[in-house]
Amino acid sequence: MTAKPEMKAADIAKAVAGGQLSALAATEAALARIKQHDTVLNAFTDVTAERARAKARAIDADIAAGKKVGPLAGVPFAVKNLFDVAGLSTRAGSKINRDLAPAKRDATLIERMEAAGAVLVGALNMGEYAYDFTGENIHDGPSRNPHDTTRMSGGSSGGSGSAVGGALVPIALGSDTNGSIRVPSSFCGIFGLKPTYGRLSRARSFPFVASLDHLGPFARSVTDLALAYDAMQGPDADDGACTTRGVEAVMPKLGESISDLRIAIAGGHFQKNVFPEAVEAVSRVAKALSATQVVDVPEASRARAAAYVITTTEGASLHLDRLRKRPNDFDPAVRDRLIAGAMVPAPMVDRAQKFRRWYRAQLAEIFRSVDVLIAPATPCTAPKLGQVNFNLDGVELPVRANIGIHTQPISFIGLPVVAVPVPLEPLPIGVQIIAAPWREDIALRVAYALEQMGVVSAPAPRGF
Amino acid sequence: MAEPLDDYIDAVSKALALPVEEAFRPAVRANLEVSLRLARLVDEFALPDETEPAPIFTA
Numbered sequence A: 001m002t003a004k005p006e007m008k009a010a011d012i013a014k015a016v017a018g019g020q021l022s023a024l025a026a027t028e029a030a031l032a033r034i035k036q037h038d039t040v041l042n043a044f045t046d047v048t049a050e051r052a053r054a055k056a057r058a059i060d061a062d063i064a065a066g067k068k069v070g071p072l073a074g075v076p077f078a079v080k081n082l083f084d085v086a087g088l089s090t091r092a093g094s095k096i097n098r099d100l101a102p103a104k105r106d107a108t109l110i111e112r113m114e115a116a117g118a119v120l121v122g123a124l125n126m127g128e129y130a131y132d133f134t135g136e137n138i139h140d141g142p143s144r145n146p147h148d149t150t151r152m153s154g155g156s157s158g159g160s161g162s163a164v165g166g167a168l169v170p171i172a173l174g175s176d177t178n179g180s181i182r183v184p185s186s187f188c189g190i191f192g193l194k195p196t197y198g199r200l201s202r203a204r205s206f207p208f209v210a211s212l213d214h215l216g217p218f219a220r221s222v223t224d225l226a227l228a229y230d231a232m233q234g235p236d237a238d239d240g241a242c243t244t245r246g247v248e249a250v251m252p253k254l255g256e257s258i259s260d261l262r263i264a265i266a267g268g269h270f271q272k273n274v275f276p277e278a279v280e281a282v283s284r285v286a287k288a289l290s291a292t293q294v295v296d297v298p299e300a301s302r303a304r305a306a307a308y309v310i311t312t313t314e315g316a317s318l319h320l321d322r323l324r325k326r327p328n329d330f331d332p333a334v335r336d337r338l339i340a341g342a343m344v345p346a347p348m349v350d351r352a353q354k355f356r357r358w359y360r361a362q363l364a365e366i367f368r369s370v371d372v373l374i375a376p377a378t379p380c381t382a383p384k385l386g387q388v389n390f391n392l393d394g395v396e397l398p399v400r401a402n403i404g405i406h407t408q409p410i411s412f413i414g415l416p417v418v419a420v421p422v423p424l425e426p427l428p429i430g431v432q433i434i435a436a437p438w439r440e441d442i443a444l445r446v447a448y449a450l451e452q453m454g455v456v457s458a459p460a461p462r463g464f
Numbered sequence B: 001m002a003e004p005l006d007d008y009i010d011a012v013s014k015a016l017a018l019p020v021e022e023a024f025r026p027a028v029r030a031n032l033e034v035s036l037r038l039a040r041l042v043d044e045f046a047l048p049d050e051t052e053p054a055p056i057f058t059a
Helices: A008-017 A025-041 A050-064 A108-115 A158-165 A182-188 A223-231 A276-288 A300-325 A333-342 A346-371 A440-452 B006-014 B025-043
Strands: A043-049 A074-078 A119-124 A169-174 A191-194 A214-219 A264-266 A372-376 A389-392 A395-398 A415-424 A428-435
Touching: A008 A025, A025 A043, A025 A074, A025 A108, A025 A119, A025 A158, A043 A276, A043 A415, A050 A119, A074 A108, A074 A158, A108 A119, A108 A169, A108 A223, A108 A333, A119 A158, A158 A169, A158 A182, A158 A214, A169 A191, A169 A223, A169 B006, A182 A191, A182 A276, A182 A415, A191 A223, A191 A440, A214 A223, A214 A264, A223 A415, A223 A440, A276 A415, A276 A428, A276 A440, A300 A346, A300 B025, A333 B025, A346 A415, A346 B006, A346 B025, A372 A440, A415 A440
Parallel strands: A074 A119, A074 A169, A264 A372
Antiparallel strands: A043 A119, A169 A214, A191 A214, A191 A415, A372 A428, A389 A395, A415 A428
């Protein structure tokens, strides 16, 4: 058999393990599709073709020798270019980092994906230093939306969204500090998992905001998302924030009934500043889940403000030396935000961190009586590349500053979220399925149920 | 006429040894205005004295 473009990771792995498809054929199909379409999508910054072929041949040799292969055998995947890939400089979307020595060892999550049989085929475009919601990049050009290439892929994991949305690879990895997995998932019409803070190791990835950074997978189905997630779990002494909890596999639970779950709609902040398409998407998901209760999340707007303050100041601290020595090598928009971040008075940062404790306690209280909160992933479908403002209820609002308003108050306290794609016309849009800390299983079960009902799905790319 | 934040930007630039080229200044000022507006929103919220900060966050 041959690997079809939109073949799911689970189907590829099954066919490879069963001998109907070789890992090499699956890999070659992904490489051919990247070659054919990435000139338009611009999702990839590096294609690791020879490495991928070598890995695929090794899997095929194991199968020929009768050895057991992992649950992702022969599945092509790619990673945001802030993950260390042995032999590549970890550019993190920047010009400056291209001067770094090539990484000697892969990021932990790449090692775990490959240990499960997956095949790394390349590194993906992203917004500079992950300080971005658009997927645009001044050095590498924008990654493009697979459903309309004149539109944003979303950031900062734009290449991850574009590559999976465009069905170049079935799985990609990205990072999410304020929404950088959930926003591209929404704009590109795919599934994305931002796990609980500390769940997945960030070892050997380029940081942005240590206390807000998460890594996670993107996929075209919930099963594929869960397969990747399960393969990547587990403690890692190389990431100081990584949990010591053991693997809590979700795959065996995915099809469990959700009838016992208490599901509510996030109110207040999460119902403001939204376009009709976001309202429609939340409404469809809520209706399918018979969710009618609206729960006000107290002070979510302030939580978003506090996340902004912590981000801009921690980001400034991370990049201070580069801002001093090489200011003209930054994307000016990122540089000027970071310089301003360096100038925020320290007490305001301390208060933002203290507010975080308070806000976390409020959400913990909500999750005593609710299992899942539903909220928009983005206020709108993908804007045009380069778009500066959008008009909402007669008010002109800046696009960049408002794309993440519904994701920031959630990652601020590390809650696990699955972004699910609602296939509206003409463009898809995502909804956040939010659970209590360490309950990725619940968010994934709900996402799976919605997928089974046909309410959410990754639409076939049609922009190229 | 000098903008209200310009003296502050000059002083912090000096204290941090972080040069701000004149060409950057308008955008840095605009970004700082946004950052300070959002920081004030947090600042206005009264918190108990006992509240611990979360620089090392646990979910």
